[in-house]
Amino acid sequence: MIKKYRKPYRVKKKKPIFRDRFFWLGILIFVVIVGIFYLICFSPFFQIKEIKISGNQKVPTGDLENIIQNQIVRNLFFSQTKSIFLVNLNIIKTATLEKFPQLAKINLKRSFPDTMLIEIEERKPIAIFCQEEQYFFIDGEGIIFEEVSEADPQWLQIKNLTLTTNSKLGEEAIKKEKLSQVLEIESKVKGNLKILEVSIISEERLNAKTSEGWEIYFNLESDLNWQLTKLGAVLEKEIPLEKRENLEYIDLRFGNLAPFKYH
Secondary structure: OOOOOOOOOOOOOOOOOOHHHHHHHHHHHHHHHHHHHHHHHHHEEEEEEEEEEEOOOOOOOHHHHHHHHHOEEEEEEEEEEEEEOOOHHHHHHHHHHHHHOEEEEEEEEEEEEEEEEEEEEEOOOOOEEEEEOEEEEEEEOOOEEEEEOOOOOOOOOOEEEOOOOOOOOEEOOOHHHHHHHHHHHHHHHOOOEEEEEEEEOOEEEEEEEOOOEEEEEEEOOOOHHHHHHHHHHHHHHHHHHHHHEEEEEEOOOOOOOOOOOOO
């Protein structure tokens, strides 16, 4: 039997890894990723160096800067960074509004490469809210935001007797819809009467105390324009000006009549 000739088996040598183009491609990609990571997170070029604040009048700029500075610092791999890319605008906004109830809105923007722009809108007082011998400014949204030492008579004073617990700064003390009704009443009687104080007795009832010492009872769930029309009519036709000092109240809550009472 004749045996067939076979070539001896040769083991193919492996190419050194350092000569593998995919190895070097991987190294290049890794270096690029590390470089971008460093550029974004730690490069001095993108570290926040300036905070520009505008729109604030009562809240000191320094106080705003301090809380914002604390929020822009991030801990990353045992290092701290103020990278403009890593700033969480929502967290800064929430923390600032919680710290300063005087602020109605705050708008934050990145201005590359190293500046934060902060636009502030402060709450505007429209009346004084009275709560257990304490007095607060209240804005058009029904939010109390600043304590004042006394009830200044130039401001309309408001009490909300429907509250079961005391409101805190930055919280709603009166529903916006109810507050709008209060302001509508105060505005429409102005010129003929000055209202010093209103008390929200219930969801339906509001008592308004005039500068002459007597009160007006309103139904907040009925037509306010009709009630104000009745008020004008009864003052004009049935209650002479010289008798108002003895007046106790005018009740506008029911029907077409406006019953009143003297002391």
